[in-house]
Amino acid sequence: MEKFQQFILGYGPQVQLFLFAGLFFLSWNIENIAGVLFNYKKWKHAFINAQFIFTNIPGQLLLGMAFAKTIEWTSLHHFGFLNHLPLKHSSFFIFITTFVFLDLGEYIYHLIMHKVKRLWMFHVVHHSDTVVDVSTTLREHPGENIIRLSFTLLWVFLSGAVFWAILLRQIIQVFTTLFAHINYRLPERLDRIIGWIFITPNLHQVHHHYKQPYTDSNFGDVLSIWDRLFGTFKRMPLEDLIFGIDTHMQKEDNGNFKTLFKIPFNKNWQK
Numbered sequence: 001m002e003k004f005q006q007f008i009l010g011y012g013p014q015v016q017l018f019l020f021a022g023l024f025f026l027s028w029n030i031e032n033i034a035g036v037l038f039n040y041k042k043w044k045h046a047f048i049n050a051q052f053i054f055t056n057i058p059g060q061l062l063l064g065m066a067f068a069k070t071i072e073w074t075s076l077h078h079f080g081f082l083n084h085l086p087l088k089h090s091s092f093f094i095f096i097t098t099f100v101f102l103d104l105g106e107y108i109y110h111l112i113m114h115k116v117k118r119l120w121m122f123h124v125v126h127h128s129d130t131v132v133d134v135s136t137t138l139r140e141h142p143g144e145n146i147i148r149l150s151f152t153l154l155w156v157f158l159s160g161a162v163f164w165a166i167l168l169r170q171i172i173q174v175f176t177t178l179f180a181h182i183n184y185r186l187p188e189r190l191d192r193i194i195g196w197i198f199i200t201p202n203l204h205q206v207h208h209h210y211k212q213p214y215t216d217s218n219f220g221d222v223l224s225i226w227d228r229l230f231g232t233f234k235r236m237p238l239e240d241l242i243f244g245i246d247t248h249m250q251k252e253d254n255g256n257f258k259t260l261f262k263i264p265f266n267k268n269w270q271k
C-alpha cells in the first residue's frame, strides 16, 4: 500500500492526463459505433467544447498551487475531521471516507450552482450544449472551473484529506465524468442496477434535459446516493429527452465559443 501511495503521489497528475486522453479516445469510438445521436457535426461540436481546455489552464495551475499549500498546512496542523476519526491508520478507510466526503461536496457544489443565479450564469454554459457527448465534459466556463476548484479546496481544508487519496479520487473521477457524458445509453436493466449507487450516462442525460424539473435533478458526481437521499433523483423516458437549456436553445446563443464565453456577462440574463 505504501508503494502504491508513493506511486500516486509521484505520478498522479500524469496518470490522470494519460487516462483522460486514452478514455476520451475510447469513448469517442464507442460513440461512433453505438451512439444514440448521430445527426450532428461531431468534430465541429468537439472543436467548440475543446477550446475550454485552454481557457481553464490558468485557473487549474493557480488552484493547483493553492491545493498543495492547503494540504501541507492541514497535515502539519492535523487539521480537519478526517484526522480525528477512528481507523485513521487504515489506508482503505482513509480513501473511502475521503472519497465519500468529497463526493458529497461535489453534490452540494452542483446543487448550489443550480440554485444561486449568479453561479448558474456560469454553469449554464455546460448545460447549453444541445448535444451531450464525450466532449461536453470539456465544456466548462473558466469562471465555473475556478468556482468548482475553490469549493473542492474548501472541502479539502475542512476534511484535512491527504494528497494521495485526493489524487486517487481524481483518477477515478476521470472515468466517471467521461462515462456520465458519453453519447451512449446503458440497457435499462443494467442502468437500474448500476444507478442504485452510481451516476450512469442515462441518469446524467436526464440532468441535461432542456427544462425543469429535470435540469434540477441527478446532481451527483460519482454516487447517485445523494440524489436519492435528498430527493433530487429523477428518471424520465429517454426517448423524450431533449438536450440543452430552454433559455439558450438557439444557435446564436450556444453555437460558438465566443458567445459561450460571454454568457455569464450578458446583462439581460435570466434563468
Ligand SMILES: [Zn+2]
Residues within 6 Å of the ligand: 110, 114, 123, 127, 207
Ligand atoms: Zn448541472
Ligand SMILES: [Zn+2]
Residues within 6 Å of the ligand: 126, 181, 204, 208
Ligand atoms: Zn454534465
